Amino acid sequence: MVPAVPEYGPSEMHSGEPREGSSDTPSDGELVARARAGSQSAFETLVRRYQKPVYYLILRYVRDADDAADLAQRAFIRAFDKVTELRGDHVFRTWLFRIAVNLALNFLRDNARFIDDEAAGTGLMEAPIGASRLEAGEESAALRRAVAQLPTRQRMTLELRVYEELSFREIAEALDTTEGAAKVNFHYAVRKLRTLLVDGDRPGKVGKR
Amino acid sequence: MTPACESFVGRLYDGADPGTDAALAEHVGSCLECFRVLTELREVPRLRDALRAESLPDPGPDFWDGFPGRVHRAAAAARAAQARRSWSSRATHAIGGWLRRPLPAAFAGACVAAVVTVVVLDAAKLGGRAPAVPGAFFSATDIEGVAIDLPPETPPIFELDVPLLRAVSSHFFDDEPGEDSAVMADFVQRLKDDDPILTPAQRIETLDADALRAVQRAFDEAPI
Numbered sequence: 001m002v003p004a005v006p007e008y009g010p011s012e013m014h015s016g017e018p019r020e021g022s023s024d025t026p027s028d029g030e031l032v033a034r035a036r037a038g039s040q041s042a043f044e045t046l047v048r049r050y051q052k053p054v055y056y057l058i059l060r061y062v063r064d065a066d067d068a069a070d071l072a073q074r075a076f077i078r079a080f081d082k083v084t085e086l087r088g089d090h091v092f093r094t095w096l097f098r099i100a101v102n103l104a105l106n107f108l109r110d111n112a113r114f115i116d117d118e119a120a121g122t123g124l125m126e127a128p129i130g131a132s133r134l135e136a137g138e139e140s141a142a143l144r145r146a147v148a149q150l151p152t153r154q155r156m157t158l159e160l161r162v163y164e165e166l167s168f169r170e171i172a173e174a175l176d177t178t179e180g181a182a183k184v185n186f187h188y189a190v191r192k193l194r195t196l197l198v199d200g201d202r203p204g205k206v207g208k209r
Numbered sequence: 210m211t212p213a214c215e216s217f218v219g220r221l222y223d224g225a226d227p228g229t230d231a232a233l234a235e236h237v238g239s240c241l242e243c244f245r246v247l248t249e250l251r252e253v254p255r256l257r258d259a260l261r262a263e264s265l266p267d268p269g270p271d272f273w274d275g276f277p278g279r280v281h282r283a284a285a286a287a288r289a290a291q292a293r294r295s296w297s298s299r300a301t302h303a304i305g306g307w308l309r310r311p312l313p314a315a316f317a318g319a320c321v322a323a324v325v326t327v328v329v330l331d332a333a334k335l336g337g338r339a340p341a342v343p344g345a346f347f348s349a350t351d352i353e354g355v356a357i358d359l360p361p362e363t364p365p366i367f368e369l370d371v372p373l374l375r376a377v378s379s380h381f382f383d384d385e386p387g388e389d390s391a392v393m394a395d396f397v398q399r400l401k402d403d404d405p406i407l408t409p410a411q412r413i414e415t416l417d418a419d420a421l422r423a424v425q426r427a428f429d430e431a432p433i
Contacts, residue, residue, distance in 0.1 A: 056265055059265055069268065073283055074283075081287070081288075162253075163261070168223070183218075193256060
């Protein structure tokens, strides 16, 4: 039984390692400025700050720990290479998430057949998701399968909102869209999840309450 | 959806609570569309909690401790590889970029054309001084070993072999191929590689009439 990930989450990311900076911890902006000037330690601090969110963000897409580790590493390398191109109005975190999501989507596209075969073998992509399957311990997995069936844009919006607690403005930045479009995508994602879950054999029940 | 609805829905997305927002509560109470949105958004916390409860494998503390170092090393390796690639492609890229600019490219083309023209003209002048016939390329000594004066512009290619010349001459003038064919073949072998009439690989037996006449003319004109 793999352990849950209690230590990961926006709360951890936000509490010990503030994005806005404090008296003793530099903000993302300060670290980015130092990294731009060539500071390796500044970039390493950024890596430590965001390694878990980036890793788990990618893992939710690729579903393989080794692939997720490799892609997370590439996301940081790409960010490091391009950090000088980061415009002042871009938030590092959303920009990094955007790189990570793009890498994950490219990976899925390049390995579509292989992943589909694996999913077929494990029942990972079974559909539709019936509410009857939402027994104890299965609710979140069933939800994950439902999320995997969402259109990419809606899925990305939902995950950035739910897991990373990005604001709609930040999501819009990360996905290169408008704030209104991010809200609409989120709304559609929620509506579709409800539909996918409620259309099972126990209508009206969404998971275990 | 009216502009008012859009405003209220936007507030709902941003987390406004009708329980504490009287205007929002009033609007949602009278607008079915916004009420549906509110109902759907009320599912979000439960969906969020369920999604966050998913167990994902934790690579462990060693992985997290070593991750920044791995990123750093991989980035350094990537930069080194990129530097190697850029070094090897820099010249190509520079030439390519230069040629993409029409004016410098035209200038370069003109320079190359000028150089080629000079070389060709110079070669033509050399050709004029030294006709492309075998006799023009001889320096010679007579049978007693006394030097034979040749035009100063005649480039010496190899020493004249008088017995050879006699044999070749008799071959052509007496029209008796046979006994001297080996001598002639040897002579032919010693002609310049790029001679327009003969090539070193040619043997006397293989010469056609035109080639023989050309060689004969060469001997007629040879400065002996």
